[in-house]
Amino acid sequence: MKNLLSEIQNCTLCKDYLPFHPSPILRASKTAKIIIIGQAPGIRVHNSGIPWNDPSGIELRRWLNIDSEVFYDTSEIAIIPMGFCYPGTGKSGDLPPRKECAPTWHEKLFNFMPNVELILLIGQYSQKFYLEKPKKNLTEIVKSFEEYLPKYFCLPHPSPRNRIWMKKNSWFEEDVIPVLRQKIETILKK
Incomplete structure (x- = not known):
């Protein structure tokens, strides 16, 4: 695993498409x-080198009901984005993750992690990549x-x-977050 992580940290597969020199961010x-x-990392995360070190990360930790210490404990939680480097900005915000990372590195990483009990798929890019039969849109997924x-x-x-x-879909906070928190708590207690 150590060699693989080193190889990923030195990856330059998509260097010609990035706004900055490749700086893969994962744990x-x-x-x-x-x-x-x-x-994929946003500009704040790119600059700090710490995944989810931004307002999105604060909200994610709230959803999971865990603090930063637990969140960044790699013995418990791995953070492996669809794209490891900041992809740059387009007209409507950050560009999508580069398509090279997940097919090149994810399976290799997962082969070294036999204890994984749950994979959180955050956003449409990971859901489209990993779900065999995704629903028509993120809201339906x-x-x-539970499926x-x-x-x-x-x-x-x-x-x-x-x-x-979030405001349009209040069921998420009411119905989904409690189940998520229970699952996370159960796994981390083992």
Whole structure:
């Protein structure tokens, strides 16, 4: 695993498409029980080198009901985004994750993590990549989260930009978050 992580840290597969020199941001270990698969680092995360070190990360930790110490404990939680490097910004915000990372690295990483009990698929990119028969849109996928258990737990992105989605879909906070918290607590207690 150490060699693989070093290889990923030195990856330059998509360097010609990135606004900055590649700076892969992920965290993983052989003992991780939970994997968080989000989109790609934003500019704040790119600058700090710490995954989910932004308002989205604060909201995600609230959803999971865990503090930063637990969240960043790689012996428990792996953070493996769809794209490891900041992809840059387009007209409507951050660009999608680069398509090279997940097919190149995810399976190799997962092969080193036999203790994984739950994979959080955050946002449409990870859900489209991993779900065999995803629903027509993110709302339907998240609403049907139980269909993807026990392997996957599907979530929207916790970005402050999604506040309108959260207000329109109050069932998420009322029905989904309590189940998510219970699952996370049960896994971390083992």
